[in-house]
Amino acid sequence: MTRLENVGLGLLVLAVAAFAAAEAWDLWRGVMSPLWVSRDAPAKAKALAPEERSLEELGALVLRSQGCLACHNLDLKGGVLAPSLDNVGVRRDAQWLREKLLEPHAKLPGTFMPAYDDLSEAELNALVAFLGALTPARRSPDNTGEAKIEIPTDEQGNPRFTPEQVERGKLLFQQQGCVGCHAINGLFPGGPVGPNLTREAQRKRTDEWQLQHLIDPVSVYVVGEPPEGAAWPMPGYGHLPPEDLKALVAFLQSLK
Ligand code: HEC
Ligand code: HEC
Missing domain, CATH: 2.60.40.420 (Cupredoxins -  blue copper proteins)
Known part of the structure; x- marks a missing residue:
């Protein structure tokens, strides 16, 4: 390998490492934000020119950066405090979703869900588009492949049910x-x-x-x-x- 190639390889490795670290930081912030970190505007979503991403893709970024998955489940990942968002686009329409994000307590007093009334109009539109597209048509780990039945066990490996x-x-x-x-x-x-x-x-x-x-x-x-x-x-x-x-x-x- 020439010196120049070595430098190139070194730079590539650095770039990949930096990207991975940024991703990890993003995810960490996303997961922890409702608990510890203030919910600032999703820098990543803003950095992307709208024409580079579809509305739904932007919505997915907003969802991640706002920490929705600290409570909600999607693609079999996420928190256990809130309903799974799988198929939420079938049961809720755009108007309902928008109102829910702005004022969750108006729909259900006592809910664990915080209000997202500080989102920009563009972020809100993108998020609503993403949620509305969560239907059976979307291929995801939630709805692909066939069921596999296994008797659930406890920590010692003993069956919990017959x-x-x-x-x-x-x-x-x-x-x-x-x-x-x-x-x-x-x-x-x-x-x-x-x-x-x-x-x-x-x-x-x-x-x-x-x-x-x-x-x-x-x-x-x-x-x-x-x-x-x-x-x-x-x-x-x-x-x-x-x-x-x-x-x-x-x-x-x-x-x-
Ligand atoms: C602190 C926990 C928490 C966070 C964070 C949270 N939610 Fe919720 N969310 C809930 C709970 C609990 C419910 C169920 C009770 C209710 O309807 O308010 C809910 C309900 C919903 C519903 C209706 C679900 C259904 O099955 O009909 C939608 C849609 C929703 N949330 C979207 C979001 C989005 C998008 C975000 C992020 C911008 C978010 N939530 C962040 C707790 C949370
Ligand atoms: C009228 C439609 C309807 C019927 C009937 C219904 N469900 Fe549900 N179920 C839903 C909706 C909508 C949700 C999402 C909101 C929630 O989590 O409560 C849900 C959520 C669930 C979840 C939670 C999934 C998760 O982990 O987030 C389970 C488990 C479940 N249902 C099981 C059942 C079982 C078992 C029955 C029959 C005894 C049943 N459901 C009957 C509509 C229905």
């Missing part, structure tokens, strides 16, 4: 009409109103969360008691006998 419970849960999933709103690839084609549940276990919900969410879905997303008559897109199943609720949890947690 195969009978998982089987019973699968039957109830069909009988109780969950299939009307949720798809599980290879098992239930299902309606796309709710998140695709093919790999539900990868969203890292605890058994307790799953049980409470089935009994009263809105209750896991608010501080304190859910407000009276809160409109929520998933019905509660608290009327089912405890062993059936447990079987549903077993089935959901077996979807690896």
